[in-house]
Amino acid sequence: MVTDVNAFVGGYPWRRVPGTAPRDLLRAMDRTGIDDAWISHLPGIFWRDPSEGNGWLLEAADAEPRFRPVPAVHPGLDGWEDIIASAIEARAPAVRADPTFYGIDPAGAAMRRLAAAAGEAGIALLLAVRLEDGRQRHPNDRAEELPGAAVRALIRADARVRLLVTHADRGFIDEVHFGSTPDEAARLWWDISWVWGPPEDHLATLLSTIGPGRFVFGTGQPLRLPETAVARLDLLDLDSSTRAAIESGNARALAP
Amino acid sequence: MLIDVHAHFLHARTPRADWRERNASRLRAGERVGITFHVSSVLGSWGLTSPIYFPSPADVEEANRVQRDLEREHPDRIRGYVTVNPNYTTHAAAEIARGAAAGMIGVKRAASRRADDPLLDPVCAAAATYGLPVLQHIWQHRRRDFPGQEASDAAELCTLARRHPAVSFILAHIGGGGDWLHSLAIVRRVPNVFVDLSGSGVDGGMLEACLAAAGVERLLWGCDLTIDTGWAKLRYLEQLLAPADLELIRWRNAARIFPPGAFGNV
Numbered sequence: 001m002v003t004d005v006n007a008f009v010g011g012y013p014w015r016r017v018p019g020t021a022p023r024d025l026l027r028a029m030d031r032t033g034i035d036d037a038w039i040s041h042l043p044g045i046f047w048r049d050p051s052e053g054n055g056w057l058l059e060a061a062d063a064e065p066r067f068r069p070v071p072a073v074h075p076g077l078d079g080w081e082d083i084i085a086s087a088i089e090a091r092a093p094a095v096r097a098d099p100t101f102y103g104i105d106p107a108g109a110a111m112r113r114l115a116a117a118a119g120e121a122g123i124a125l126l127l128a129v130r131l132e133d134g135r136q137r138h139p140n141d142r143a144e145e146l147p148g149a150a151v152r153a154l155i156r157a158d159a160r161v162r163l164l165v166t167h168a169d170r171g172f173i174d175e176v177h178f179g180s181t182p183d184e185a186a187r188l189w190w191d192i193s194w195v196w197g198p199p200e201d202h203l204a205t206l207l208s209t210i211g212p213g214r215f216v217f218g219t220g221q222p223l224r225l226p227e228t229a230v231a232r233l234d235l236l237d238l239d240s241s242t243r244a245a246i247e248s249g250n251a252r253a254l255a256p
Numbered sequence: 257m258l259i260d261v262h263a264h265f266l267h268a269r270t271p272r273a274d275w276r277e278r279n280a281s282r283l284r285a286g287e288r289v290g291i292t293f294h295v296s297s298v299l300g301s302w303g304l305t306s307p308i309y310f311p312s313p314a315d316v317e318e319a320n321r322v323q324r325d326l327e328r329e330h331p332d333r334i335r336g337y338v339t340v341n342p343n344y345t346t347h348a349a350a351e352i353a354r355g356a357a358a359g360m361i362g363v364k365r366a367a368s369r370r371a372d373d374p375l376l377d378p379v380c381a382a383a384a385t386y387g388l389p390v391l392q393h394i395w396q397h398r399r400r401d402f403p404g405q406e407a408s409d410a411a412e413l414c415t416l417a418r419r420h421p422a423v424s425f426i427l428a429h430i431g432g433g434g435d436w437l438h439s440l441a442i443v444r445r446v447p448n449v450f451v452d453l454s455g456s457g458v459d460g461g462m463l464e465a466c467l468a469a470a471g472v473e474r475l476l477w478g479c480d481l482t483i484d485t486g487w488a489k490l491r492y493l494e495q496l497l498a499p500a501d502l503e504l505i506r507w508r509n510a511a512r513i514f515p516p517g518a519f520g521n522v
Binding site for chain 2 (some may be wrong): 223235
C-alpha cells in the first residue's frame with residue numbers, strides 16, 4: 001500500500017504542467033504503483049479565497065475512492081472554522097494553508113488560531129515549504145517560502161496541533177525537528193518529496209537521526225515527477241516494515 | 257549500457273569530512289541504478305584553499321590528479337573530465353593536454369568566467385585539438401550574479417558554441433535550478449549543444465520540453481548531486497520513449513560525442 005500525501009489536481013498558473021486532471025493523476029499513480037492520494041486544489045492556492053476550490057476538490061474526491069481531499073483554509077477570511085467542520089465530515093485527512101501565498105504572516109495570530117483549531121478538531125494541518133525550486137520561479141511568482149520559524153511557532157500553538165509539512169529539504173527538517181521539544185517533534189510529519197537521496201544521502205541520514213516514524217511518502221505530483229519519491233525509497237536499504245511505514249503506515253497514523 | 261555524463265567525486269583536501277562516504281555512496285547507488293560509467297570531475301578543493309568555482313591552478317592540478325587516480329582505481333566504472341579555470345588560460349590548455357595524454361575524455365568548465373568571454377576560445381581550441389567535449393556549468397536563465405561564481409546561461413554558451421562548431425558542448429544540469437524553458441528555447445537552434453538532464457529538479461513537463469527542443473539525439477542522461485532524481489527521470493523516459501530512442505539518451509549520444517574508445521568497444 002502506497003499513499004501519496006502530496007498530490008495536486010488543477011492547473012498551475014506559472015507554466016504549462018501536463019497531467020493536472022484527476023484522470024491524469026490516476027494514470028500517473030498507476031504508472032508508479034501509488035494506491036491512493038491526498039489531493040489539493042492547485043489553482044486555489046493562488047486565489048484570493050482558496051476555499052473556493054474546495055467544492056470542486058470534494059467532488060473530485062467523492063467521485064474517486066483512491067482520492068482523499070485536503071481542503072484549503074484561509075484563516076484571515078470569515079467562516080474559515082466551518083471549513084474545518086466540513087473537512088471532517090468529508091473524511092479529509094488534513095486541511096491545508098499556504099500563508100505566504102495568501103499574503104498573511106505564516107506565524108501570525110490567524111495561522112496560530114487555525115493550527116490550534118485544527119488540533120482541537122483532531123485534523124492535521126498541511127503546510128508546503130515551497131511548490132517549485134526558488135531559482136526557477138516565474139518573475140512575478142514572489143511569495144516567500146515557508147520559514148522554519150513559522151512551523152516551530154505553529155506546532156507550539158496548542159498541544160494537540162499536528163502538522164504535515166511537504167516540500168521541505170534536509171536543512172529545514174533538521175532545523176525544525178531539533179528546534180522543537182520531543183513532544184512537539186512527535187506531532188510533526190515530513191514528506192520525502194524534497195529530501196535528496198545518494199550520494200548526499202540526506203534521506204538516509206534523517207531516517208537514522210530522526211527516525212522513520214516521522215516520514216511519509218509524498219511526491220508533489222504533477223508539478224514533480226512521482227517517480228522521484230519511489231526511486232528515493234528504492235535506493236535505501238529499508239526493511240519491509242520500515243518501508244511500509246513510510247509508504248502508508250505513518251500517514252494512517254496521522255489520519256486514519 | 258548507461259552513462260552518467262555529469263558526476264563528481266570528492267577527496268581528502270576539501271572541507272568535506274565525509275568525502276569517502278559520499279564517493280562510496282555514488283558508486284553503490286550507481287550499481288543499484290545500473291550506471292556503467294560515471295563521467296566525473298573533481299572541482300578543486302571545494303573551498304578549502306580556493307573557491308569551488310574559481311579554483312587555483314594548484315587546486316586544479318590536484319583535482320585532476322585525484323580524478324586520474326579514481327579512473328585508475330575504477331577502470332571499468334569511472335571516466336574523467338579535465339577541470340580547468342580559464343582565467344589561467346595557459347595553465348588550462350596545459351592541463352587539457354596533460355589530461356588527454358592520460359586518457360581523460362572531456363573538459364569541465366565550472367563557473368570561473370562567462371562562457372561567451374574570448375578567454376574561453378583557447379580552451380575550446382584545445383578541446384577541439386584532442387576531440388574532447390566541453391561540459392559547461394550553466395545557470396538556467398541567470399537574471400543576476402550570484403556570490404561565488406561567474407555563472408553563464410544558455411545564451412552565453414550558445415554564443416561560444418557558434419564560435420566553435422567542431423566542439424560538442426554539454427549544457428549542464430537542465431534540472432539544476434533556474435528557468436529551463438529559457439535555456440531550451442535557445443539550444444533548439446544550436447546543433448553542437450547537448451542538454452544534460454541532471455540536477456535535482458524533476459519538474460513535470462521538463463522532459464517533454466527537452467525532447468521538443470533538442471530531440472532525442474541531443475539529450476544526455478546524468479545525475480550530478482542527486483542520483484535519485486536521475487533515476488526518476490530515467491524511469492519516466494522509459495514510459496515516454498521507444499527503446500531505441502531511450503538508448504540514445506542512456507548512452508549512445510554520449511558515446512558519439514566523447515572520443516572513440518572512451519567507453520571500450522561500444
